[in-house]
Amino acid sequence: MAFSPIDGIYLTYSTIGIFIFSVFVLLHLQNKSKFYDQPKLKYTPLVSIIVPAWNEENVLSGTLDSINKLNWPRDKLEVIVVNDGSTDKTSEVAKRYGWVKLIEKENGGKASALNAGIKKAQGGFIACIDSDSYPEPDALKYLMPHFEEDGVGAVVATILPKSPKTFIQKLQAIEYTVIAWNRKLLQFIDAIYVTPGALAIYRKDALEKIGNFDEKCITEDIEITWRLQRARYKVRASLNARVYTDVPKTLRVWWKQRLRWHLGGEQTILKHRGAFFDKNKNKVKTFIAPYQISSYIVSILGISTGFYIFARLMYRLILFGSLASKVGLTFKEQTKLFAPVFLPNIFLIFGLLIFTTSIIFTKLATSSVKYEQVSTFSSIKYAIRLLIYVSLYVMIFPFVLIHSLWRLAIRRIDW
Numbered sequence: 001m002a003f004s005p006i007d008g009i010y011l012t013y014s015t016i017g018i019f020i021f022s023v024f025v026l027l028h029l030q031n032k033s034k035f036y037d038q039p040k041l042k043y044t045p046l047v048s049i050i051v052p053a054w055n056e057e058n059v060l061s062g063t064l065d066s067i068n069k070l071n072w073p074r075d076k077l078e079v080i081v082v083n084d085g086s087t088d089k090t091s092e093v094a095k096r097y098g099w100v101k102l103i104e105k106e107n108g109g110k111a112s113a114l115n116a117g118i119k120k121a122q123g124g125f126i127a128c129i130d131s132d133s134y135p136e137p138d139a140l141k142y143l144m145p146h147f148e149e150d151g152v153g154a155v156v157a158t159i160l161p162k163s164p165k166t167f168i169q170k171l172q173a174i175e176y177t178v179i180a181w182n183r184k185l186l187q188f189i190d191a192i193y194v195t196p197g198a199l200a201i202y203r204k205d206a207l208e209k210i211g212n213f214d215e216k217c218i219t220e221d222i223e224i225t226w227r228l229q230r231a232r233y234k235v236r237a238s239l240n241a242r243v244y245t246d247v248p249k250t251l252r253v254w255w256k257q258r259l260r261w262h263l264g265g266e267q268t269i270l271k272h273r274g275a276f277f278d279k280n281k282n283k284v285k286t287f288i289a290p291y292q293i294s295s296y297i298v299s300i301l302g303i304s305t306g307f308y309i310f311a312r313l314m315y316r317l318i319l320f321g322s323l324a325s326k327v328g329l330t331f332k333e334q335t336k337l338f339a340p341v342f343l344p345n346i347f348l349i350f351g352l353l354i355f356t357t358s359i360i361f362t363k364l365a366t367s368s369v370k371y372e373q374v375s376t377f378s379s380i381k382y383a384i385r386l387l388i389y390v391s392l393y394v395m396i397f398p399f400v401l402i403h404s405l406w407r408l409a410i411r412r413i414d415w
Contacts, residue, residue, distance in 0.1 A: 013301045014354055016294070021357040027185040028364050035184060035239050035368060039145035047140060047201070048078040048123035052113035056131040057089040059246065064097050066134040071141055074099070078123050081131075082113040110197070111213035111220035118204065118212055126202045128221075133198040133245040134162060142241035143201050153206035153233025154225065155241075156183065156192070157199040160371050162244035168254055170385060171393045172247045173373045174366060181365035183237045192235040193288045194222045199243035206233055217271070218415060219264020226272050229284045239369065255400060262404035263413050269293065296401060303398040358390045 049067060053060055060081070067079055078101065081094040085107025094102045105116050118126055125147070129135065139157055146155040158180040164173045186192045195202075200221065207213075210227045217223040225235060248254035269292060275284040363386070366374050374382065407413065 009301055009305055013298055013305060016298055017302070017354050018357055021354075021361050024182065024185055024361060025357075025364065027188060028181075028368070031185065031188045032368065034188075038142065038238075038240055039148050041141065041145040042148055044073055044076050045125055045144070046076050046078065046123035047072065047125045047127055047144070048080060048117075048121035048204075049127040049129055050114055050117035050121065051079070051081045051129050051131050052084055052110050052117070053081055053086065053090050053094070053131040054084040054107065054110075054113070055086045055088045055090060057086075057093050059132040060090060060093045061096070062134055063129060063131050064094070064100065066136075067129065068097070068099075069137045070135065070139065071137045078121065080117045080120060082117045084108060084110070084113040109215060109218075111215040111217065114220065115212045115215065118207060121204065124204050126204050126207060127199065128197055128202070129199050129243070130197045130245065133159075133243050135199050135243040136241070139199060139241040139243060140201075142238050143199075146236040146238060147201075147203065149234065149236070151232070151234045152203075152236055153228045153231070154195045154200055154202045155236045155238060156195045156201075157241040157243045158237070158239050158369065159196055159198040160242060160244055160369075161247040161373065164247065164373055166249045168251055169247055169249060170373070171389050172254075173371060174362065174385060174389045175393070176247075177369040177371050177374055178362055178365040180237075180239065181368050184239055184368075187235070187237050189283075189287065190234060191229075191283045191287045191291070192237060193225055193229070193284075193292065194219075195225045195228075195235060197221045198245040199241070202228075203233075206231070214271075217264055217267050218260055218413060219268065222264055223268045223271065226268055226275075226284050226288065229288060230272070230275060230278060230282050232280060232282050255403075258397070258400045259404050259407070260415055262401055263407060265292065266404060266408050267413060299398040299401050303402075355390065358394070359386065362386060362390060 051060070051063060051067075064079070064081075070077065079097075079099060080101045080103060081090075082103045082105065083091045083094065084105060091102060091104065094100050101120070103116055103120060105113065114128060125144070127140070127143075135157065143155045143157060146152055160176050160180070161169055161173050164170045183192055183194075197220075202224075206228065207224075210224075210231050213220040214223045214227075228235060248257055269289065272284060272289065275282070275289050278285050366386075
């Protein structure tokens with residue numbers, strides 16, 4: 001059988017995928033003893049927590065209750081809720097907490113709300129917490145010491161789903177541990193590219209220096225991190241500091257969320273396309289932008305070649321079956337005829353390698369992050385979820401990517 005260009009593309013895609021997995025596994029082996037290293041806090045600065053809220057009356061009280069339990073001196077903590085033009089009782093909920101400063105503004109989006117809070121904040125450090133997220137009591141005690149390192153502009157907590165119940169939430173529990181593990185590994189090469197809104201802390205002067213959050217970008221947490229990286233600030237991640245967040249319960253809501261994540265990422269890439277021409281060496285130029293762009297290309301190539309190989313297999317089966325029926329072959333003779341279609345080949349071998357490395361990749365992540373909602377590998381339920389996660393769940397991502405690229409092409413960029 002002739003070796004076609006699509007075969008070459010498939011093998012290239014497979015090789016790149018295996019290479020990327022292998023790099024992260026090597027990073028894990030080199031740095032696993034440092035995952036939970038905790039710097040010591042030398043002083044206790046004033047931290048301003050900003051909670052942007054739009055129609056969050058049902059969840060805001062849970063977030064504020066969690067903030068109230070933080071192990072941080074009350075005189076060193078300022079909590080600001082920014083009501084971004086809500087039409088429900090968000091303001092009334094915030095007013096129940098006497099220690100909360102409430103800012104009322106017209107609806108302008110999350111980035112706009114954060115910027116309004118930053119302008120009023122008194123602290124030298126800005127902690128951003130989504131109004132459906134719930135930090136553990138010691139979260140600040142684990143996060144703040146990382147700012148003792150010179151040049152650190154932001155530190156992000158480990159984000160995990162809060163009480164996953166539905167099947168898709170339980171798959172997200174695995175995914176979020178992989179994301180947290182992956183982000184920690186990227187720290188070791190100074191290449192963290194997003195500081196998610198569930199809980200991230202920034203130096204206020206660093207934010208002001210780069211112009212605060214971009215109010216036109218629908219994923220302000222990705223874009224702000226790229227600007228921090230281009231300004232050569234360091235970004236750190238803590239596996240000790242944990243925050244729990246509400247995650248989508250249904251596939252429909254999940255798709256909408258991931259579509260926004262992709263669109264915001266693509267917005268960020270377009271905005272920072274000039275990073276390749278930066279005079280100063282920074283991680284956006286040398287790693288983050290190339291990594292993000294190549295991951296998109298690889299995803300599209302992967303799904304395209306997958307469809308091609310499946311279609312070619314079906315064509316051969318139909319063709320062979322048609323020929324077999326016409327010449328009146330017995331079942332045994334048909335089995336011999338179809339056998340070559342299923343013989344091991346280089347495509348099957350590479351596919352199995354990708355599947356195996358994906359399993360190893362995911363198992364390392366779940367073992368490292370140790371999220372109680374993800375049971376041990378010996379559990380049959382966990383093994384089944386792991387197989388579904390690797391074989392089906394992650395296969396949905398390229399379809400969301402294609403949808404987002406279509407939305408970007410027609411300039412429909414919104415929540």
